[in-house]
Amino acid sequence: MADALLALREIRKEFPGVVALDKVDFNLHAGEVHAVMGENGAGKSTLIKVITGVYPRDAGSMELDGKSLHPRSTLEAEAAGISTVYQEVNLVGTLSVAENILLGRQPRKFGIIRWDETRRLAEKALARLGLELDLSRQLDSCSMAIQQMVAIARALDINARVLILDEPTSSLDEQETAALFKVMRQLRDEGLAILFVTHFLDQVHEISDRITVLRNGALVGEYKTVELTRMQLIGKMLGREPEALQDKSTGSKWAAETRDEILRGEGIGRKGSVHPLDLSVRRGEVVGLGGLLGSGRTETARLLFGIDAPDSGRVQIDGQAKSLNHPRKAIANGLAFCSEDRKGEGIIPNLSLRENLILAMQASRGPVRLLPSAEQEQLCAHYIDALNIKTPNAATPICNLSGGNQQKVLLARWLAMQPRLIILDEPARGIDVGAKAEIEKLVRSLREKGMAVVFISSELEEVVHTCDRVAVMRDRRKVGELSGEEITEQRIMDLMAHHE
Amino acid sequence: MNDPMAKPKEWFQGGSLVWPLLGLVALLAYDFLFVDGFFRLEVRDGHLYGTLVDILNQGSKTMLLALGMTLVIATGGVDLSVGSLMAISGALVAVLVTQTEMSLAMIVPIALAATALLGAFNGVLVSVAGIQPIVATLILMVGGRGIAMLITGGQIVTFEHAGMVYIGNGHFLGLPFTVTLVLVMLLVTSLLMRKTACGLFVEAVGDNETASRFSGVSTRSVKLAVYGFSGICAGLAGLIAASNIKAADSSRVGEMMELDAIFAVVVGGTALTGGRFNLLGSIIGALLIQTLTTTMITQGVPPAIAPVPKAIVIVAVCLLQSEKFRAEIGGRFGRRASA
Structure with a gap:
């Protein structure tokens, strides 16, 4: 495969008393959906936060398209082309769909927002996802899935090359998830690099191309999804090799x-x-x-x-x-x-x-x-x-x-x-x-x-x-x-x- | 730490008493140096008179409000309606003493029961309906004065009832009766909080409501109770206010006093975020505010600009209480010293 779009080498992040990430490598390629898996405390969210500039890394290097990257805030990461959609949709529910997509960067003339242009840009952003929505509708009144889509549309609008989706499906039902996956595939085919975090095992195999597994802050390995059975995945997440497991005595049992x-x-x-x-x-x-x-x-x-x-x-x-x-x-x-x-x-x-x-x-x-x-x-x-x-x-x-x-x-x-x-x-x-x-x-x-x-x-x-x-x-x-x-x-x- | 099982003198160490006390002492020192006769006391007809006594007497309303407000704030709430509840209790009492033959022993409990119920109504809005405390109590803050007006028929009702006049103007053991009232309420509240499990529940709910609920604490009842109690304190303060002017002036009485009470609690070391509370701290906070007010009156500061120095002192004490600010200041001085 070609060089990774986003390459992390030996990333280390320590919090007082805990090593959250220890020498973790991570490669994200353009045109792939890459799942990061691990149990709670494995270091998934710390990894994302290091990538998006929420936490500064303690050691290691990060390169985007061959250029060294040191984001000091999510804004800097976004400017570099890394956009994130968090589990809790961080949009303003009381504003309209169009306003949310362009919040903070509405087209302006003499300091006055140009609403026709705003609507046009929002429409364009949604069209990229194959969506047609009522732009003036208040976001609160839309379903969670739509809100998620709006968040993605917002994230993509800033010329994003890397899209990070942190548990995007946790509040979606099956149909909504399917719709989201359709959009994800389409974006992947357009050449976007997508980092996907989820707890749902079914979904990993359905949508991802490759999987990186973390456990207790350390890298377990990077695998092609088709080559890793669900059983093996669970084994890696929990630190047990299924083949090597032996029945252990559980002590005396009562009747x-x-x-x-x-x-x-x-x-x-x-x-x-x-x-x-x-x-x-x-x-x-x-x-x-x-x-x-x-x-x-x-x-x-x-x-x-x-x-x-x-x-x-x-x-x-x-x-x-x-x-x-x-x-x-x-x-x-x-x-x-x-x-x-x-x-x-x-x-x-x-x-x-x-x-x-x-x-x-x-x-x-x-x-x-x-x-x-x-x-x-x-x-x-x-x-x-x-x-x-x-x-x-x-x-x-x-x-x-x-x-x-x-x-x-x-x-x-x-x-x-x-x-x-x-x-x-x-x-x-x-x-x-x-x-x-x-x-x-x-x-x-x-x-x-x-x-x-x-x-x-x-x-x-x-x-x-x-x-x-x-x-x-x-x-x-x-x-x-x-x-x-x-x-x-x-x-x-x-x-x-x-x-x- | 403020453990209910600790020695009584340690009951009050929820927040540090040092900073509000320091503020009060500094203010009194200023008065001692620059205000003539501030500390002069004299005995007339067996009663003690003087500016210090006036501070205790006039500060009694804020002190009473602060007691109830402390518990409300300890649960993580706030009660903006206390000023209006004062108007309601004053209106009720004025109407009842002028238009009925009921004795004070009947009238006072009726007034207090009414404000307790209205306080509990706040509690229902907060705990059952889940409305933000600041909004929930704003309803009665605005509506309460209307209720008081309805009771008095929109008139200022004056009275000469000896018993009612005594509450806010009489003397007991050489001191204004209001001082006794505050002391009794402070004692009763302290005992209620520290000799029963009420204090534990209030602090637990304020510190971590979810964990308290999961431990089986009835968080609703706790909130209902503290807002009800705040209502009773406001009712008492309303009696004093009405007695002071021998009238129920529904539109003016207790105006802005809810803010004084909140200031007193915060200055006294109880955090607005809830949790540990300090009743004695709130009393000292109320005294600090009253001393400030009295000082400005004696210094001839026009009432219109009096809020400015008041705000400055409050900001100063609050900054002193902030650990972050103290660390910052300490750091600055430390750096300068080493440079």
Whole structure:
């Protein structure tokens, strides 16, 4: 193949305490759709941000068409011919389609916008995408797909040679996605270089010509799409070679049938979030939700905990039908939920460890009966010791603790409630190896004590080690369930990749 | 840190008290040096008189508003309607004491219940309807004066009711009764916040609403309660305002006081973004603003331009509170020293 249009060599980007990109090479050719794949934290978005000038790179070189490139802002990158359409469409919803396409660079005469010329240019930009829209329509009133197209039209208008699409399909339905792909193919054929990021595996094979896989900030490799099966792709993303995988002992399993069912969901689902699925969890059982990020694992957890109300199906707790439409109700029924988004949905950053720890318990006691200070002290002392939380004292603001210790405090928040079922969504994400092992051990000991656990993790090894049963999800559907000896990394990956 | 389990004296250390106190002390030092008789106190008929006493008395309304406003701001909101709620409670009381035979023990609770309900209405708009607090409370800020006008029939209703006159003009233990009122409210609010879990819930909701909801905190009830409480504080301030002039002047009373209250809270170290709050800081902030106002009156600054120095002092204290600004200044001086 000819020289790459955009060539990155040994790119390195460090954040305090984390190497986000380490010696990553990336080649983007004119006239190709190039997918960048990787799990959360693999470095995809950092790579894009380095290319678009959001972050300066710490080391390495970047060349566009043979010329060295050092964009210090997205504007500079755009001027050089690199345009980006972000996942969240960054347009102005209250303005018209035409205004959005030409926002900030409307043709002017004596400082006055020339509207006829604006309309003509907007029409031209859309025509390139094969679109004919009402230019004066307010953008908010258009569908997400149209908004996405408008964003692309806007991006292309600036003589772009490289187009970066960051998860453009995450809010599109199938037809809208097909329309977008049609446009992408057409642009590719015109010679545009397109960098495409998505979590949907089906789409990668449908649209991309080549795939670059990242894992933990390092380059795994660059592959021709036709030469990489979906199975191999998953293996590369997760760092497992499918052929080399061996069945690992999962430790002693309890006889699943002998235990009471704590939670039973039949056909629970929510439009736009997760397709109806069945799920049951018994006492002393760890049920894993496997699947890649975006496959609907977290969405399922949110349905169970009443954060999003299901619009189909029934939930039974101890065999009794319940409507869990608010976390309070889920908590009152003995459920607990540790979110994957520790910062956004877990910690109360400026409050102390103690206040964070007692929050759920205090919330269930109500505002008047403050937990006596002696009991608060005792709870904190107990969990700081039991979970080995490293902190100067219980009065330290939780934001001053490390990620792993924050996670332990959040676990303690729920364990103090003595829940009957706890949902752990990526409990080991972003914490160090030591804390990870401790949390895995904790989950097993909870199971021994008879607690039911719903365990969500992207790390197959963790899932295989920890779970008694695994429900595997793909593209917001439950695609299969494994139990006991069936649970191997290979089997889970088979299900994750399986074609219908 | 401001942990409810900490010693009582540490209850108030949500934000640093140093900067508002420093501002207040600096202002008093100026008064001590340049304003004749600012610190002169005298006892007449067993009551204490003097400029300092006047500051406490006249600042009582802002202090009361600031108490309620602190909690609202701690949840990440703001209450613009307090000035209008003052007008409503004043109007209600004036009409009830002049046109009915009800005792004050009936009338005051009725007025406060009314403003509490209206405050809770703000809370419903914010928490249930999801309207931005600044817009939600703007509705009553504008509409509230109309309601007060409806109650008084568009008239300024004057009264001579001894009990009502006492609230804003009477003395208790040698000091204006309003001082006692503020102290009692400060004590009650502090106990309510730190001896129950209310303070924890307010701070948790303000600091991370989603995480609080996921932990089972009823974020709606918390917001409803703080706006309702702010309504009660505004109602009390309205009683004092009406009593001061022995009349309900619906169009003027409490005008712009919502802004003074917000200033007091911010100056007192509670962040507008919500989270940790500091009741004592807000009281000091309110005193700072009142001292400033009083100083300007004694110095003969025309009322029309009085807002200018006021704005300067507020900006100064807010800048001092900003860690970024202090670091910047420190950096400048540090560089100069090393150069």
